[in-house]
Amino acid sequence: MVAQQSHTEIWELLEQVPDPEVPVISILDLGVVRDVQMLDNNIPEITITPTYTGCPAMDMIEVNIRAVLQEAGYQTVQIKTVLSPAWTSDWLTDSAKQKLKEYGIAPPVGKSSDKSVLFAEDRNIPCPQCDSTNTEVISHFGSTACKALHKCNDCLEPFDYFKCH
Template sequence: MVTVLTELRRARHIAEQVPDPELPMLTLADLGVLRDVSLTPDGTVVAGLTPTYSGCPAMAEMRADVAARLRQAGFERVEIRTVLDPPWTSDWITDTGRRKLAEHGIAPPGPAPHRPAGPVPLVLSPTRPPVTCPRCGSADTEETSRFAATSCKALWRCRACHEPFEYVKEI
């Protein structure tokens, strides 16, 4: 007889393996977007996802992918919930996720800035430390565009090896 705990572990394992649609080298678990997987008394699998930022266009795809994978695994009732509190932070990217980003030529984010509760202060000048090149390891890099293929990434160039690379922004 299959126990509820066994089914919950199986559902969680399946949801943890779903790749991110924008960064397919990462799973939603690597990215820290998969917040929770639970099982209701009627057997519904409930997965909670937190968007990387408000209005993230990949959320619809993430929800559909998690639901499809769970249904393909035999879970008949699946519910995907968007979890907005607490908001996602790039600090939730796992060490494995950071390693995978670097292996694919994308610089992982540094620590997210600490923001106290209340109004967000306006900062007019750059305060970000240099980004290390994921290809050669040099810190002699420069930002070439604040936006890349997705809003959560920026374009950078290494002055040492002259290679361009993407950088996941701290949020």
């Protein structure tokens, strides 16, 4: 019973851990937390997965998870990083996509199972500022590994697009 309570509490606490690079969404919104287990002696074990293998935010995410859980009294925290199943932008929650848009980052359009990334025409990503679809890609590689750089031809604002992955 206590374990069950702790388990629920851990998930609630993790909701408070922001993504270091896009702080408007939590690491739960982002879908990088894959599992929470309670080990003996009330030690939580959190399983996380990187968005991109070279994502430099992973260490920061670990540090932040420990900080939040230690604050709540969990002195020992185990964190496990797994590569499989590989993270996909499909795991972004709907509320995360809404928060991204409000923050000025266009959320991923379509499903990652769509193979259009290789040699298909780029979709017209709606501008997060004015919703126009008259937009174009400036670069497939943006300010972080998970984003591409686009530009709106109507309001002329450049914007980040959270890549389908």
